[in-house]
Amino acid sequence: MEYRFSGKSGLQLPLVSLGLWHNFGSEDPFDVARSMLLHAWDRGITHFDIANNYGPAPGTAEITFGKVLREDLAAHRDEMIISSKAGYLMWDGPYGNGGSRKYIISSCDQSLKRTGLEYFDIFYSHRYDPDTPIEETMQALVDIVRAGKALYVGISNYPADKQQECYDYLRAAHVPCVISQYKASLLMPDTLTNNLPVANNNGSGFICYSPLAQGLLTNRYLNGIPAGSRASKNVFLRPEQVTDDVVAMAQHLGSIAAQRGQTLAQMAIAWLLAQDVTSVIVGASSVAQLEDNIQAIHNITFTQEELQSIQCAVSPRS
Numbered sequence: 001m002e003y004r005f006s007g008k009s010g011l012q013l014p015l016v017s018l019g020l021w022h023n024f025g026s027e028d029p030f031d032v033a034r035s036m037l038l039h040a041w042d043r044g045i046t047h048f049d050i051a052n053n054y055g056p057a058p059g060t061a062e063i064t065f066g067k068v069l070r071e072d073l074a075a076h077r078d079e080m081i082i083s084s085k086a087g088y089l090m091w092d093g094p095y096g097n098g099g100s101r102k103y104i105i106s107s108c109d110q111s112l113k114r115t116g117l118e119y120f121d122i123f124y125s126h127r128y129d130p131d132t133p134i135e136e137t138m139q140a141l142v143d144i145v146r147a148g149k150a151l152y153v154g155i156s157n158y159p160a161d162k163q164q165e166c167y168d169y170l171r172a173a174h175v176p177c178v179i180s181q182y183k184a185s186l187l188m189p190d191t192l193t194n195n196l197p198v199a200n201n202n203g204s205g206f207i208c209y210s211p212l213a214q215g216l217l218t219n220r221y222l223n224g225i226p227a228g229s230r231a232s233k234n235v236f237l238r239p240e241q242v243t244d245d246v247v248a249m250a251q252h253l254g255s256i257a258a259q260r261g262q263t264l265a266q267m268a269i270a271w272l273l274a275q276d277v278t279s280v281i282v283g284a285s286s287v288a289q290l291e292d293n294i295q296a297i298h299n300i301t302f303t304q305e306e307l308q309s310i311q312c313a314v315s316p317r318s
């Protein structure tokens, strides 16, 4: 594994990080989740990305991670970067969602309990909340660091102008924003134009989520929608998103990837790593998928011809 510095900080992150949004909850097989975490660790993935609401059920990905850490990896706590977040709906009533100080701090406390950790390495505001002053949310992050509950702070999904306000506030409070987390992939490149330059200009690292468009940028749906796949669950990825056009595009991209000696998943991750980003957070439902994704790091340079062919393949057909 290779590691990159997160922006202008001293924190290094692996090119590939592992996310626990899906497949690590109480409704998923624990043995598979454990195998993926151990495999990631063995392959040099030192960064695990979690959030309060990951499961399903919400909160249970943190419980799974905490159990594996305690039972298998406890000796390695200081060699790991463990992130959690608060921002989306977590519990009923006015204090279980958004960016209020009340929500952010109590959610961080709950996440520490669920994981059994003494502190998170990175704690994020998961989203911009238009109903809460940014100063309140950012000060909550600052106070989490001051209380020793996190070492660094990050932001996720903030629009570019609000992103800048976060950086300014955190810098002035001497708790600079170590990382900014945005959705980015060959199918969703907008944040690389809109948010990546803002992060770079402010010395914040940039980490991409859903690099495989939740599986669309892989071979997962080339022969229909497999049972148990994310599209089959019809929540975050819907079967109707797996259109004939998307499948044809995946086939076309797959043939470009094959010429590079890569799978489509590997090329999609490599394409992001070829931009000025710190790390890419992959999801997986098996060790084989995870290993496929890790192999992306062996070829992250592209010729102009390859980039043009990729661009043609992803451009909407008229």
Ligand SMILES: NC(=O)c1ccc[n+]([C@@H]2O[C@H](COP(=O)([O-])OP(=O)(O)OC[C@H]3O[C@@H](n4cnc5c(N)ncnc54)[C@H](OP(=O)(O)O)[C@@H]3O)[C@@H](O)[C@H]2O)c1
Pocket: 018, 019, 020, 021, 022, 023, 049, 050, 126, 156, 157, 181, 182, 208, 209, 210, 211, 212, 213, 214, 215, 216, 218, 219, 220, 228, 229, 230, 231, 265, 281, 282, 283, 284, 285, 286, 288, 289, 290, 292, 293
């Ligand atoms: N900050 C935020 O708001 C936010 C939002 C979303 C995600 N995230 C973070 O980003 C992480 C990754 O998101 P994501 O899970 O959407 O990422 P993704 O890598 O785009 O999608 C992962 C899914 O793609 C399929 N897949 C992965 N590797 C494959 C391979 N080699 N071959 C075939 N299929 C493969 C699997 O689907 P199946 O399950 O169908 O096998 C897997 O669950 C999350 O876990 C979370 O940590 C953050």
